[in-house]
Amino acid sequence: MATFTDLTDRLSEAFKKLRGKGKLSPADVDGTVREIRRALLEADVALEVVKQFTANVRERALSDDVNKALNPAQQVVQIVNDELVGILGGAQRRIQFAKKPPTVIMLAGLQGAGKTTLAGKLAKWLASEGHTPLLVAADLQRPNAVTQLQVVGEQAGVQVWAPEPGNGKGNPVKVAKDGVKEAQRRQFDVVIIDTAGRLGVDTELMKQASDIRKATEPDEVLFVIDAMIGQDAVATAKAFQDGVDFTGVVLTKLDGDTKGGAALSVASVTGRPIMFASTGEALGDFEPFYPDRMASRILDLGDILTLIEQAQKTFDQEEALKVAEKLATDSFTLEDFLSQMQQLKNMGSIKGMLGMLPGAKGMRQQLENFDEREITRTEAIIQSMTPAERKQPKLLNGSRRLRIAKGSGATVTDVNSLMTRFEQAAKMMKTVAKGGVPQVPGMGPMPGASFGGVKKQQGKKKTSKSGNPAKRAAEEAAMAAGTFTKPSAGSSFGLGAKPNTAPSAQDLETINRMLGR
Amino acid sequence: MAERKQPWSLSGALRSMFGSRTIDEDTWQDLEDALLGADFGPDITDALVSELRNSVERYRTTDPGDLRRMLGEALEERFAKLDPTLRLTNRPAVVLVVGVNGVGKTTTIGKFAKFLVNHGRSVLVGAADTFRAAAVEQLATWAERGGAQIVKPVQAGQDPASVAFQTVEKAQRDGIDIVLIDTAGRLQTKSGLMDELSKIKRVIQKQCEIAEVLLVLDATTGQNGVAQAEAFIEHAGVTGLVLTKLDGSARGGFVLAVQERTGIPIKLVGQGEGIGDLTGFTPHVFVQNLLD
Numbered sequence: 001m002a003t004f005t006d007l008t009d010r011l012s013e014a015f016k017k018l019r020g021k022g023k024l025s026p027a028d029v030d031g032t033v034r035e036i037r038r039a040l041l042e043a044d045v046a047l048e049v050v051k052q053f054t055a056n057v058r059e060r061a062l063s064d065d066v067n068k069a070l071n072p073a074q075q076v077v078q079i080v081n082d083e084l085v086g087i088l089g090g091a092q093r094r095i096q097f098a099k100k101p102p103t104v105i106m107l108a109g110l111q112g113a114g115k116t117t118l119a120g121k122l123a124k125w126l127a128s129e130g131h132t133p134l135l136v137a138a139d140l141q142r143p144n145a146v147t148q149l150q151v152v153g154e155q156a157g158v159q160v161w162a163p164e165p166g167n168g169k170g171n172p173v174k175v176a177k178d179g180v181k182e183a184q185r186r187q188f189d190v191v192i193i194d195t196a197g198r199l200g201v202d203t204e205l206m207k208q209a210s211d212i213r214k215a216t217e218p219d220e221v222l223f224v225i226d227a228m229i230g231q232d233a234v235a236t237a238k239a240f241q242d243g244v245d246f247t248g249v250v251l252t253k254l255d256g257d258t259k260g261g262a263a264l265s266v267a268s269v270t271g272r273p274i275m276f277a278s279t280g281e282a283l284g285d286f287e288p289f290y291p292d293r294m295a296s297r298i299l300d301l302g303d304i305l306t307l308i309e310q311a312q313k314t315f316d317q318e319e320a321l322k323v324a325e326k327l328a329t330d331s332f333t334l335e336d337f338l339s340q341m342q343q344l345k346n347m348g349s350i351k352g353m354l355g356m357l358p359g360a361k362g363m364r365q366q367l368e369n370f371d372e373r374e375i376t377r378t379e380a381i382i383q384s385m386t387p388a389e390r391k392q393p394k395l396l397n398g399s400r401r402l403r404i405a406k407g408s409g410a411t412v413t414d415v416n417s418l419m420t421r422f423e424q425a426a427k428m429m430k431t432v433a434k435g436g437v438p439q440v441p442g443m444g445p446m447p448g449a450s451f452g453g454v455k456k457q458q459g460k461k462k463t464s465k466s467g468n469p470a471k472r473a474a475e476e477a478a479m480a481a482g483t484f485t486k487p488s489a490g491s492s493f494g495l496g497a498k499p500n501t502a503p504s505a506q507d508l509e510t511i512n513r514m515l516g517r
Numbered sequence: 518m519a520e521r522k523q524p525w526s527l528s529g530a531l532r533s534m535f536g537s538r539t540i541d542e543d544t545w546q547d548l549e550d551a552l553l554g555a556d557f558g559p560d561i562t563d564a565l566v567s568e569l570r571n572s573v574e575r576y577r578t579t580d581p582g583d584l585r586r587m588l589g590e591a592l593e594e595r596f597a598k599l600d601p602t603l604r605l606t607n608r609p610a611v612v613l614v615v616g617v618n619g620v621g622k623t624t625t626i627g628k629f630a631k632f633l634v635n636h637g638r639s640v641l642v643g644a645a646d647t648f649r650a651a652a653v654e655q656l657a658t659w660a661e662r663g664g665a666q667i668v669k670p671v672q673a674g675q676d677p678a679s680v681a682f683q684t685v686e687k688a689q690r691d692g693i694d695i696v697l698i699d700t701a702g703r704l705q706t707k708s709g710l711m712d713e714l715s716k717i718k719r720v721i722q723k724q725c726e727i728a729e730v731l732l733v734l735d736a737t738t739g740q741n742g743v744a745q746a747e748a749f750i751e752h753a754g755v756t757g758l759v760l761t762k763l764d765g766s767a768r769g770g771f772v773l774a775v776q777e778r779t780g781i782p783i784k785l786v787g788q789g790e791g792i793g794d795l796t797g798f799t800p801h802v803f804v805q806n807l808l809d
Binding site: 038041042043044046047110111112113114116142143144145147148149150151152155167199226228229230231232233235236239253255256257258259261262281 | 550553554555556558559617618619620621648649650651652654655657658659704705706707735736737738739740741742744762764765766767768770771
């Protein structure tokens with residue numbers, strides 16, 4: 001979708017103007033805030049929420065309270081991200097179960113928001129958590145909503161209480177009330193009441209929902225809202241808050257390509273927490289809501305801080321020291337090569353990591369081409385070697401290579417090309433270790449990262465990293481250090497760094513711009 | 518909101534703007550806010566506002582009343598660019614109804630069937646939504662209310678394309694005028710399901726021409742509506758848009774963006790829960806309702 005890259009491009013443009021400035025001037029901030037405003041509107045965040053949001057961002061960006069460690073562009077990104085996560089995740093919580101069962105959960109929302117399907121998902125999820133839910137069919141309005149709930153209940157393997165056939169007949173308040181009684185009698189510990197969909201402006205149906213609420217005194221009233229909803233989100237949410245007053249929000253249809261700005265609108269206007277997200281058609285596609293993911297979805301700003309955290313966690317310094325030592329003594333072996341690769345894998349999906357970066361959306365195509373299984377294959381080959389072979393690669397003659405190829409399900413050519421890559425890596429690292437190139441790929445420009453105390457190790461870490469081609473490629477792209485002193489390195493290893501998978505100069509420029517380098 | 522005659526009207530948002538004496542910067546700000554609030558989206562809003570600014574300059578007017586008229590004309594002109602007439606002259610005229618989940622496809626079919634039956638056409642509906650629980654029953658209830666016949670899947674989970682095939686076959690055999698085929702709701706990002714839609718279309722086309730492929734859009738949808746339309750056009754060859762749930766507080770401004778970006782006209786508008794609440798799309802009436 002074109003709009004995904006739009007924001008990144010425009011923000012990059014706005015940030016470019018901020019480059020090199022030490023402090024933000026009001027005019028700088030206004031330009032950036034205008035772009036953010038537009039982006040939020042395109043993401044369907046309600047206008048009044050956008051206005052308030054941008055006002056907050058502007059105020060904070062101009063206050064003295066900004067992090068001096070970051071450059072202006074990074075400051076704005078950080079403020080925007082903080083504000084987004086603040087609103088979305090300010091008051092996160094789980095379902096509150098009643099002290100005395102059954103816990104009553106009532107679902108309310110517009111028509112077509114996905115209440116009935118959600119009832120099934122919620123029931124299945126609760127059942128998997130060890131609860132015994134009972135579904136109550138109190139949507140007697142929509143043709144065959146009762147039948148649908150029965151089918152869904154059957155799929156989820158939970159009981160359904162449906163005394164009325166629906167289709168406009170029967171009293172939903174009575175059904176709901178009886179449902180709770182039934183649950184008490186048959187000792188279900190959770191009751192989920194599916195109610196009829198209604199429009200915010202329909203006072204009659206709103207009254208019915210309110211009556212159901214009064215009659216059953218639910219412990220939770222969940223407002224189910226379609227993630228694709230536009231500016232109407234605010235009016236609808238307010239109408240439901242006034243009409244039935246919900247205690248939590250569930251976002252549905254998040255598996256589409258909508259940005260889901262509605263989440264921000266609803267959370268901001270009602271102050272109610274978003275508790276769950278429904279992400280697919282199967283009954284298992286249901287999960288607790290993650291504010292940080294939603295924030296990056298709405299604005300595509302990426303989650304740079306997470307990336308730094310992950311990177312720091314995985315590359316423990318002890319390991320880095322060990323490798324550096326080996327380099328110095330010229331004994332870099334296939335075992336080290338392997339352990340580096342495994343570290344890289346521990347960081348999680350490389351594609352996912354790249355996806356977290358601002359501006360990385362433009363690289364999607366290239367990300368698609370990147371084959372992570374390549375790492376696994378390499379791993380298999382090395383693991384098929386004997387310890388002696390790993391320590392002394394020179395031992396590998398033709399017959400040993402054939403054995404390794406058979407053992408790892410690869411061909412001799414694969415083994416050969418791995419060995420070539422390894423030799424090149426070892427050779428290059430030796431040069432680097434001796435030369436002591438000062439740049440630290442990926443670590444230098446990260447906002448919020450403090451490197452003051454670990455300078456010495458950084459130098460060493462740097463060398464260890466560059467030794468692993470896949471890691472290097474990923475890090476270079478992922479962290480966008482922009483320090484490409486050895487452009488030939490990435491491609492010569494071939495480990496996923498096929499010529500076309502390396503980020504183009506243009507992409508890198510974009511990322512650098514985003515990071516305000 | 519309920520006290521207004523047309524709850525989805527822009528009038529509330531525009532009241533302060535037209536209430537003022539002259540056109541000043543506040544007027545433009547209010548206009549922009551009103552359009553954005555009606556889901557027209559930043560692009561169309563910017564275009565409209567600058568167009569109106571130019572007109573106001575040219576005619577040297579300071580009367581907000583003039584601006585209101587110009588807004589009406591500008592919107593109407595944009596909405597009226599394409600022809601909203603439904604083409605149902607084939608016999609049988611096959612209409613395929615598609616859309617994402619929960620926009621009101623089944624309800625629209627029920628209303629449309631009623632509308633056509635009222636005009637003396639015989640109607641057959643095909644329940645090709647074999648995925649969602651109880652969708653077939655829901656359609657059967659609507660068909661009964663609308664006085665149409667229905668073809669149901671022979672077994673649960675039957676291939677939707679085969680249900681569509683059987684429906685068209687029956688219509689040809691029995692000499693029925695109009696065939697409406699309900700499909701399962703699918704998000705435009707699910708490529709497997711979108712391919713299924715292409716298949717349904719291919720299968721029907723082997724029997725006869727498809728008269729219309731209607732994409733149902735929910736008025737509460739935001740800017741994602743454009744993405745939905747583009748995907749459905751690619752896979753199902755949409756020929757017309759249906760805007761539903763206009764009886765809420767949403768104004769559905771995004772359809773203008775959809776119409777302009779894709780060149781597919783809005784053909785039907787659903788404005789209520791009653792079976793008679795589906796009407797043809799008339800740009801003039803639509804804009805009047807929006808502004809009054």
